[in-house]
Amino acid sequence: MRRFRCHRCGVELFFDNDRCTNCGGNVRYVPERDDLVTYEDALPDKLHECSIGVEHGICNWTTPAEGTPCASCALTVTRPDLTVPGVMEYWRHFELAKRRVLRQIWGYGIPTDAPEPPADGSPPGPGEVGLTFELLASAPGTPVTIGHADGLVSLDVTEADPETRERERAELGEPYRTPLGHVRHEVGHYVWARMIDGTDQLESFRKLFGDEREDYQEALRTHYAGTDDGSWQKDHISFYASAHPWEDFAETFAHALHMHDTMDTARAFGLTGRRQPRKWADRYAQWVELEVALNSLNRAMGHDDAYPFVLPEPAVDKLRYVEEIILES
Numbered sequence: 001m002r003r004f005r006c007h008r009c010g011v012e013l014f015f016d017n018d019r020c021t022n023c024g025g026n027v028r029y030v031p032e033r034d035d036l037v038t039y040e041d042a043l044p045d046k047l048h049e050c051s052i053g054v055e056h057g058i059c060n061w062t063t064p065a066e067g068t069p070c071a072s073c074a075l076t077v078t079r080p081d082l083t084v085p086g087v088m089e090y091w092r093h094f095e096l097a098k099r100r101v102l103r104q105i106w107g108y109g110i111p112t113d114a115p116e117p118p119a120d121g122s123p124p125g126p127g128e129v130g131l132t133f134e135l136l137a138s139a140p141g142t143p144v145t146i147g148h149a150d151g152l153v154s155l156d157v158t159e160a161d162p163e164t165r166e167r168e169r170a171e172l173g174e175p176y177r178t179p180l181g182h183v184r185h186e187v188g189h190y191v192w193a194r195m196i197d198g199t200d201q202l203e204s205f206r207k208l209f210g211d212e213r214e215d216y217q218e219a220l221r222t223h224y225a226g227t228d229d230g231s232w233q234k235d236h237i238s239f240y241a242s243a244h245p246w247e248d249f250a251e252t253f254a255h256a257l258h259m260h261d262t263m264d265t266a267r268a269f270g271l272t273g274r275r276q277p278r279k280w281a282d283r284y285a286q287w288v289e290l291e292v293a294l295n296s297l298n299r300a301m302g303h304d305d306a307y308p309f310v311l312p313e314p315a316v317d318k319l320r321y322v323e324e325i326i327l328e329s
Contacts, residue, residue: 007038018060058092078134093160097179148189175308188253210245219244237315256322
């Protein structure tokens with residue numbers, strides 16, 4: 001993430017700010033400029049506040065048309081029941097995570113709009129769908145199934161509650177579980193369907209990740225019925241990645257976004273070289289050095305590691321594939 005400054009007083013601003021804590025100016029993010037604007041009475045011409053932000057106070061993005069949702073909020077086609085106590089705050093956390101991921105993937109040129117339908121009226125081909133989200137809130141007796149299908153990402157916003165998320169993390173034996181990680185993982189499924197399935201990349205994908213034609217539901221049943229014996233550590237980025245090639249790709253894609261965002265932020269603050277190394281080996285070596293420092297800093301504060309993973313060589317090869325095929329294409 002780049003650094004932002006208040007246009008009025010020059011103080012440091014952050015991606016989710018809606019007000020400058022120094023001068024009190026209103027702050028909104030303009031996705032077309034990748035910048036925050038500060039204003040006192042009215043936004044500059046041709047910029048309007050996101051209608052979802054106006055109605056619910058959870059979005060700081062602008063939109064070119066008055067009374068409309070921003071480019072991010074427009075992709076949420078289903079919202080949680082906001083009358084349930086606590087759900088508004090949970091929803092806010094997931095919308096922020098979604099905005100961060102969208103900014104990132106748009107920066108890489110990853111499309112989220114549906115392609116034009118075939119002129120002959122035939123049905124869309126593999127992956128020819130746009131990206132949308134349903135953000136739901138589980139309740140006793142009505143759990144939410146997190147997942148992706150035909151471009152629709154389904155997420156359970158109650159996992160923004162730290163107690164709920166920690167319980168799920170412990171039960172599933174995961175070292176890392178956050179709203180941002182959820183969004184990045186599920187968007188990874190969309191990216192696979194949109195940019196790998198049905199393309200000339202499918203063969204190279206299968207050589208690294210395996211054959212995705214393996215029965216997905218049966219693979220998940222086997223995964224959840226089994227126990228973590230650690231055997232996945234020689235080939236995969238996480239235990240869940242070993243369940244099926246689709247999950248392996250989604251996990252790898254999420255980690256690639258974690259790494260890129262963290263490295264971009266470190267460069268913006270002068271914690272690494274000012275420029276990204278050109279060679280993959282140098283970029284990955286720089287990442288390893290940074291994540292060791294991050295983990296050490298966390299331990300110095302009594303926290304768990306920021307990046308609690310040790311990657312085997314095959315997992316690193318998969319990261320390189322995602323970077324070269326998706327992020328650097």
